[in-house]
Amino acid sequence: MIQTNTEEAFNTAPSEIPWIEPLPPWQLFEIKTQLLPTSKKVARNNPQLTQELFRRFTENTADSALSVFTDGSCHQLEKVSSCAFFIPKLQERKAWVLENYTTSFNAELAAIQQSLKFVYPLDWQDIIIITDSKSAIQAVTHFKWEASSLIPEIIELIKNLKSAGTQVTFLWIPSHSGIYGNEIADELANKTRTDPDGVTMAYTSNIKESLSKLKDRHKQETFIKIKALSTNLAVTNRTDMKILPWLTHKKRYIQVALLRLRSGHNKLNYFTNKWNSEISPYCSSGCQEIENNTHILIECPHHASARNPLIDFLVSQKLPLDVPTITGLNYSIPKHTQQQIAKHLITYLIKTKLINRL
Ligand SMILES: [Zn+2]
Known part of the structure; x- marks a missing residue:
């Protein structure tokens, strides 16, 4: 409490x-x-x-x-x-x-x-x-x-x-x-x-204003606390507490992969290394970089060409190139645009076979 x-x-x-x-x-x-x-x-x-x-x-x-x-x-x-x-x-x-x-x-x-x-x-x-x-x-x-x-x-x-x-x-x-x-x-x-x-x-504010200030502050404090206690990227990447409709996909393995990508609880080396220290946390394509969401989605040069359509789309929509935006956690994006991002993301994950590693 x-x-x-x-x-x-x-x-x-x-x-x-x-x-x-x-x-x-x-x-x-x-x-x-x-x-x-x-x-x-x-x-x-x-x-x-x-x-x-x-x-x-x-x-x-x-x-x-x-x-x-x-x-x-x-x-x-x-x-x-x-x-x-x-x-x-x-x-x-x-x-x-x-x-x-x-x-x-x-x-x-x-x-x-x-x-x-x-x-x-x-x-x-x-x-x-x-x-x-x-x-x-x-x-x-x-x-x-x-x-x-x-x-x-x-x-x-x-x-x-x-x-x-x-x-x-x-x-x-x-x-x-x-x-x-x-x-x-x-x-x-x-x-x-x-x-x-x-x-x-x-x-002096009236009761209505005081109550709404109090409510906002409580919400903000609760939100900060929830974020601090969570290891789930779908929570820590959030900017707001409001309900966010998860994107659904009719193919179950795609749906599961997207959810794992969003939460950060997936089989990429960085996360695997946390419970199995025999696995190196570095990129499996050979970069000397930690293999996490940011690396595979944005940075890894080995997937640059496959990534281009996704990047082009974000640039054309003047959207930020970051993990929350790509994984559906950017609140300012309208639903229709979010669906287009998801489409590009799924194509990218399949083309690079990264989908099998989530
Ligand atoms: Zn890499």
Whole structure:
């Protein structure tokens, strides 16, 4: 049994989390949403067009409307999240580092929350929150209370603004397409993340996020432990714990050979030598190299020509030349491609008669 520190995951006492009662269904209201009519892909390939589209889209925005660009940023390696907003009309630029590392989804929501708090005391008829996060917009406008600890507070702010006569509208725009305000917000969020004097913003994950963090960590720890205790290559070569469908073959001897190749529990010299020291662990074709999976599948020069079609196929698919990829343990490869690799592998094993040695 692996111990996981639950206290660490729930490091904030429940009383510290501001509790806002979700609205009952009959009190839900419409939160206006607009999408810039383009896609991420089109925008990335044609930023000029996107910028022009945005200009035309906002050209008719009334003088009584205040546009606010928000953005969240997350650095997975440094485990730092930040958020920022930029209000061109007021030349207001603000950014925060989030107290606890979180997902980019939460960082985007944090930016929205901070901007709403900022405009709250101001007197504008319309507030337009411009963000590149569709998921953040959807979570708010569809009242997904559980999605983040920030949702209830954001909705509360929108509701109160509404009762005070201020209409909040969300506008989605594609990221990294050169829309000026979005670039500024993005830059602000990124800059504050690396700035040691960056202002911090309190952020507490909700139970759902804490639980999923805990689950991920437990899974990761269990996985590392299982790998450390195993001599089976089909386990130690894995990058993920999820169920991997084994490739099947109608001929039993081929099926058995493939399974032995994958697990590393086969009759190649390196493995045979482990229980019978009279057998040399070196290549039976005469190389001064240990005869293991890597050697026979990738390195051994004696099988180079037979190996060519397999290598050519991997190169054509831009796939890595390694044992996990060849033996069906690379998770990123679609099933159809994996079957083609297996076909080349089987041909190779039969042609070189290596199949009899597995
Ligand atoms: Zn060899």
